[in-house]
Amino acid sequence: MATVGQACLILALLTCVYGIVASLYGARAGRRDWVDSGRRAVYALAFLAIVSFAILVSAFLRSDFHYEVVATHSSTTTPAFYRAAAAWSSQEGSLLLWVLLLSLWSSVVLFLVRRHLRDVAPYATAVLLGFGAFFTGLLVFAATPFKTMAVAPPEGTGLDPLLRHPSMMIHPPMLYSGYTLWAIPFAFAVGALIVRRVDADWIRATRRFALAAWCFLGIGILLGARWSYAELGWGGYWAWDPVENASLLPWLTGTAFIHSVMVQEKRGMLKVWNVSLVLATGTLAVLGTFLVRSGILDSIHAFGASTLGAPFVILIGLMIAGGIYLVVSRRALLASEHKLDSLLSREAAFLGNNLVLVGLAFVVFWGTFFPLISEAVTGTKAAVGPPWFNRYTVPLALVLVLLSGIGPVIAWRRATWANARRNLLAPTAAALAVLAALLAFGVTKSATSLAMFVFAAFTVAVVVQEFARGVAARRAMAREGPLRALVSLVQRNRRRYGGYTVHLGMAVLFVGVAASTAFQHARDVRLTPGTTATVGGYQVKYVRATARPVYRGERLERVALGAVLDVRKDGRHVTTLRTERGYYPSAAPFASGSLIRGIFDGDATSEVGMKAGLTRDLWTAIQPDPEYLNKVIDATAAKTAGKPPAQQAQAVGRLLSVYRQGAFPAQFRIISSPLVSWIWLGGIIVFAGGLIALWPAPDAARRRVTAGYAARVARELGRA
Amino acid sequence: MDPSRKRRIRLVVALSAAVILAGALAYTSFSASSAAVSPSRLLASADTGHSYQLTGKVVDGSISRHGDATLFRVRDRNGSASVPVRYVGAVPDPFRDGREVIVTVRKRGATFVGEKDSLVTKCPSKFTDKPTSKT
Numbered sequence: 119m120a121t122v123g124q125a126c127l128i129l130a131l132l133t134c135v136y137g138i139v140a141s142l143y144g145a146r147a148g149r150r151d152w153v154d155s156g157r158r159a160v161y162a163l164a165f166l167a168i169v170s171f172a173i174l175v176s177a178f179l180r181s182d183f184h185y186e187v188v189a190t191h192s193s194t195t196t197p198a199f200y201r202a203a204a205a206w207s208s209q210e211g212s213l214l215l216w217v218l219l220l221s222l223w224s225s226v227v228l229f230l231v232r233r234h235l236r237d238v239a240p241y242a243t244a245v246l247l248g249f250g251a252f253f254t255g256l257l258v259f260a261a262t263p264f265k266t267m268a269v270a271p272p273e274g275t276g277l278d279p280l281l282r283h284p285s286m287m288i289h290p291p292m293l294y295s296g297y298t299l300w301a302i303p304f305a306f307a308v309g310a311l312i313v314r315r316v317d318a319d320w321i322r323a324t325r326r327f328a329l330a331a332w333c334f335l336g337i338g339i340l341l342g343a344r345w346s347y348a349e350l351g352w353g354g355y356w357a358w359d360p361v362e363n364a365s366l367l368p369w370l371t372g373t374a375f376i377h378s379v380m381v382q383e384k385r386g387m388l389k390v391w392n393v394s395l396v397l398a399t400g401t402l403a404v405l406g407t408f409l410v411r412s413g414i415l416d417s418i419h420a421f422g423a424s425t426l427g428a429p430f431v432i433l434i435g436l437m438i439a440g441g442i443y444l445v446v447s448r449r450a451l452l453a454s455e456h457k458l459d460s461l462l463s464r465e466a467a468f469l470g471n472n473l474v475l476v477g478l479a480f481v482v483f484w485g486t487f488f489p490l491i492s493e494a495v496t497g498t499k500a501a502v503g504p505p506w507f508n509r510y511t512v513p514l515a516l517v518l519v520l521l522s523g524i525g526p527v528i529a530w531r532r533a534t535w536a537n538a539r540r541n542l543l544a545p546t547a548a549a550l551a552v553l554a555a556l557l558a559f560g561v562t563k564s565a566t567s568l569a570m571f572v573f574a575a576f577t578v579a580v581v582v583q584e585f586a587r588g589v590a591a592r593r594a595m596a597r598e599g600p601l602r603a604l605v606s607l608v609q610r611n612r613r614r615y616g617g618y619t620v621h622l623g624m625a626v627l628f629v630g631v632a633a634s635t636a637f638q639h640a641r642d643v644r645l646t647p648g649t650t651a652t653v654g655g656y657q658v659k660y661v662r663a664t665a666r667p668v669y670r671g672e673r674l675e676r677v678a679l680g681a682v683l684d685v686r687k688d689g690r691h692v693t694t695l696r697t698e699r700g701y702y703p704s705a706a707p708f709a710s711g712s713l714i715r716g717i718f719d720g721d722a723t724s725e726v727g728m729k730a731g732l733t734r735d736l737w738t739a740i741q742p743d744p745e746y747l748n749k750v751i752d753a754t755a756a757k758t759a760g761k762p763p764a765q766q767a768q769a770v771g772r773l774l775s776v777y778r779q780g781a782f783p784a785q786f787r788i789i790s791s792p793l794v795s796w797i798w799l800g801g802i803i804v805f806a807g808g809l810i811a812l813w814p815a816p817d818a819a820r821r822r823v824t825a826g827y828a829a830r831v832a833r834e835l836g837r838a
Numbered sequence: 839m840d841p842s843r844k845r846r847i848r849l850v851v852a853l854s855a856a857v858i859l860a861g862a863l864a865y866t867s868f869s870a871s872s873a874a875v876s877p878s879r880l881l882a883s884a885d886t887g888h889s890y891q892l893t894g895k896v897v898d899g900s901i902s903r904h905g906d907a908t909l910f911r912v913r914d915r916n917g918s919a920s921v922p923v924r925y926v927g928a929v930p931d932p933f934r935d936g937r938e939v940i941v942t943v944r945k946r947g948a949t950f951v952g953e954k955d956s957l958v959t960k961c962p963s964k965f966t967d968k969p970t971s972k973t
Contacts, residue, residue, distance in 0.1 A: 351931045500871035642927045723931045745903040787928040
């Protein structure tokens with residue numbers, strides 16, 4: 119099957135090359151048949167990518183260790199769900215997933231626009247297939263997932279235990295969907311610039327794809343944050359790591375684009391800005407894909423496959439140079455149809471929002487690439503840490519939240535003060551009421567957090583006000599009940615109310631970030647069974663040690679050493695937390711002659727103990743003290759080395775019993791953090807808002823059906 | 839005021855603000871940054887109290903605990919020169935002998951003291967070329 123997979127990849131590369139030639143020739147020569155053939159090449163690419171991907175996933179599910187990539191990223195003790203998902207934990211599999219998603223999304227968009235944008239679409243097809251050719255080229259020549267070994271090892275190295283978390287498995291497809299979906303507006307923008315058709319048609323045709331890209335990328339980022347919080351033993355969700363930043367960059371510029379295209383659609387303004395934003399976003403999406411493979415920046419991830427760096431640099435260079443050439447050479451066509459009439463207008467608010475978002479993107483870009491900038495300027499590689507990022511991003515985020523409240527309710531062109539007062543008075547009063555309440559309760563520890571709560575309250579009040587006004591109007595017009603009026607209001611204005619819901623979700627999310635950052639209590643403490651530590655007013659008692667083997671079928675998956683903690687506040691029981699540290703045996707646990715060494719020298723991960731609530735999370739992770747633990751391990755290993763496996767397994771059992779009964783000290787990180795759940799809740803609201811905005815309105819669907827029917831009737835009449 | 843003149847003034851003000859902000863950003867990034875150094879460079883020249891971003895590999899068998907602190911040595915990626923590090927706080931899950939780490943340190947006497955929560959251990963599997971002989 120590996121040969122079939124490899125053949126599919128080679129065919130896919132040839133298909134891409136053919137599709138590019140056919141699309142360009144068809145567009146230049148005015149040959150529809152060639153253009154259609156180019157489009158069908160994208161469908162063929164999707165089919166070949168599906169077959170290749172299915173072969174790879176099947177190899178992972180079967181634990182076929184003849185495949186080098188399976189042997190190095192999976193094992194028989196890896197649970198089936200994670201075995202399937204392990205396909206994209208590898209360099210090769212993740213590139214194949216990129217091609218698969220790119221080809222699927224490209225097929226959908228090209229199918230939908232097959233009868234529109236006939237001049238732009240062939241060039242967009244060529245660009246999309248250009249991306250396809252690049253990634254399939256990498257898969258064929260540099261990182262093939264179908265490399266096999268003549269003799270399969272008896273066991274694989276296994277999926278890194280840190281990645282065995284549901285959100286980490288969904289995170290890459292979401293992130294890659296975001297990246298690949300951004301290729302679509304990028305491709306259509308390039309097509310529109312090439313044929314000099316720079317009206318809003320290409321924006322309308324790809325608007326949903328841009329929204330979907332934004333939505334998927336955002337969810338991907340949030341899932342990564344959730345994984346970091348729930349799986350890694352440090353208790354944080356964002357560390358300004360280059361890999362995190364790489365995904366944030368296109369999301370920020372993409373958010374700016376989604377807002378500024380409304381100005382172009384409505385008023386014919388910001389054309390240069392919009393094409394520049396979408397070209398930048400597409401390029402940053404590829405940069406994000408490159409950054410996690412390049413090894414050019416120090417990150418939590420070790421990236422060894424630097425052989426892919428050169429092709430990526432060439433691609434990114436081409437995208438930047440081509441983008442600049444197209445924008446500069448078409449600048450006369452991209453002139454705004456109107457000027458900004460007033461700073462008190464929705465256009466100005468959107469422009470302000472765009473400047474803040476691009477400013478944020480610039481800060482993140484500068485901080486991420488600072489080691490390279492510093493090396494180029496001073497000859498020494500230097501890096502900036504989270505405090506530097508926070509210094510700039512916090513005030514910008516405050517302005518952004520405030521603008522997300524002002525923007526939706528201010529009038530287009532020129533708002534009057536009376537209009538502004540009417541729309542902003544109640545939300546301002548609500549925000550001031552929240553400020554007064556917070557001050558009364560003594561929430562004055564952090565000025566920036568206080569400002570964030572007040573601005574978020576303002577934004578929430580704006581959204582509630584807009585929904586209330588819409589429902590009231592609907593009830594007056596259609597005499598509907600409140601719930602029915604709300605549903606039909608949203609159904610009839612999905613884009614608008616989806617947008618409001620997104621703003622509501624972002625406000626909730628930012629409140630969670632501000633509260634959990636400023637009001638968190640965290641302690642690293644060393645406890646033995648029976649001792650207590652106090653964290654943020656909670657008394658945390660280490661009740662007893664736990665130790666157990668965890669089997670997957672008949673094979674030992676891990677040995678877990680943990681603790682049961684009793685949490686009390688003012689003497690009252692709050693919750694019981696259970697945390698463990700899992701020790702995963704290496705692929706050949708007897709290789710050193712000692713099973714116990716094979717277990718404890720393998721990978722180890724924290725199983726976080728958490729009591730999550732709407733108002734507060736209690737979080738803990740354990741690290742058994744290595745000094746004491748190692749003495750017992752060394753002693754047991756020395757006694758049992760070279761003994762039969764059964765005796766060694768019994769020794770492991772005895773060690774676990776000793777650990778359970780002994781008073782071994784352990785290091786705990788204990789965190790009491792308010793409103794963390796609001797981050798995930800806000801993310802869900804944002805996602806729901808994105809889906810509402812994405813979903814086709816029933817009227818639009820009906821219009822399309824009617825238009826399609828009218829076109830068919832016209833064709834029939836023409837033939838008659 | 840003439841609308842085109844008004845627009846020009848707005849543009850100049852906006853561009854000036856952008857240049858000032860970008861200048862502040864660049865200045866603060868250079869002043870707030872920590873130089874990324876290898877253990878051998880740190881051994882050759884390290885100023886007491888100055889912050890460095892130390893990168894290298896954990897020396898096999900060097901990890902020990904003293905109370906709340908974890909003591910270990912970091913060596914050059916491709917060499918044997920190493921420096922002692924004292925780190926207080928929870929260490930990341932993948933932290934162990936031979937792993938690649940990044941930690942912000944300051945020199946205190948003969949030891950380098952790690953800044954709290956600055957220890958990063960590289961995730962060993964993702965997108966790396968793993969030798970199949972390990973299996």
